[in-house]
Amino acid sequence: MALVLAPEPPLPNWLAALDAQVARAPTFFDGRPVLMDLGALPSSTPDVAAFLRTLEQRGIRIIGTEGAHPSWQGVEAWGRPFPASSKPGRPIEVPDETPKVPSPAPGSDVNSLVIDEPIRSGQSVVFEKGDVTVLGSIGSGAEVLAGGSIHVYGTIRGRAIAGLAGNSKARIFCRKMQAELVAIDGVYQTADDMPADLIGKAVQAWLEDDRMKMTALDSTDTGDANGQSFGRNIRQGRRR
């Protein structure tokens, strides 16, 4: 059995409380393996690795970490991070600042995420479980990554990346296409390579035989559902 330590911000206070504990029972941690649950720390916590080192200086033997934020440097030194604990309220992994995302009720099998405010430049919303619906716009320099499809009722000016976990059936819909980049299941297209006549239009994008297709949503041309890009030699790339 390993002990689990779950530090809470502010860290100096937490450390002081720990020290008080150790002062009362000096041999408490002797030789015991300790697992660090870092899930309660905000992603902005500076230098988590240094914090872990100060714990080791107190004789605490850390065998692993859990719930470490991917942006933290040096935490890997304490072994392969265990997957984040599946506590309610932390359904999405969100680097940097994000709009307050309503968290799905615990226990419910939620596979969609609705964001009812604009996603600002520099924000990144990651939702691997399913579809993301954005009522506002995705700003230039912002990004949405979804396991399923992405629906945007405003303008996509930043990046929309759908079908994260190998879902080639995912699609991207928006009321106004001005994206810097769109991608589905690793097939991406930058603004330069998009059909110019679709820029600024209501558009959907999907994959067909590993090629990205785009068509105007309000297109009255019902004869051919193959999309505007059909037959065109659109430059696109693939990344994983």
Next chain:
Amino acid sequence: MAKVLVVTSGKGGVGKTTSTAALGAALAQNGANVVVVDFDVGLRNLDLVMGAERRVVYDLINVVQGDAKLAQALIRDKRIDTLSLLPASQTRDKDALTPEGVARVIDQLREKFDWVICDSPAGIEKGAMLAMHHADTAVVVTNPEVSSVRDSDRIIGMLDSKTAKAEKGERIEKHLLLTRYDPGRAARGEMLNVEDVLEILSIPLLGIIPESEEVLRASNVGSPVTLASPTGAAARAYFDAARRLAGENIEVVVPMERKGFMSRLFGRRVA
């Protein structure tokens, strides 16, 4: 109830300091007790724009670190006695600001003044974060061009996530101040127009300040434009913005290019 306002933008050179001085002076000219606080530690400018650079003894850092009392560092404006300045230090850098110290100074200022206006440094680093942290209201200064708009978008995201209000789950009030707006260039499509900027940033518009030589001249003589040329278009736009900040409901008028009209009016007056 004192209001703490941060003037911020992300991008540099868009008019944060000029707008801080003009809005602060306009609010004070209307009778409110105002302090403008320079958070640009190491690159202080607000003292110059306010014309107080030769009266700086103590500064924000001295107060934050407890080396001086707040009353010793505050500089009262010579023209409007309800307007004060808390200057930044030019010889230190932003690391000298501590969150606890800043919180203490802001609390003290809240007791003394109706408005505490914080002039944020450019960027998204520590100085800018501390300047916005205690704000109740933010004025996001933006020029009608794409890089400024994108930086403002980023700052708005940070206002919604990194401020004390956001951390408590409250919303910070945000206003857009569009500065250096050139009606002629906007009409010719050389600049983003007002609707484009509002659509992208989707926060309420506080005012549109036309590009004007008066603003430049005012800065150079060390006077907020609302004092230096109070009847000019830029000053009038700042006065309106200040009244909107104070809660008045005044319609925003988009500046138009009306050379013909102006010269006609002028010609008639001369005659």
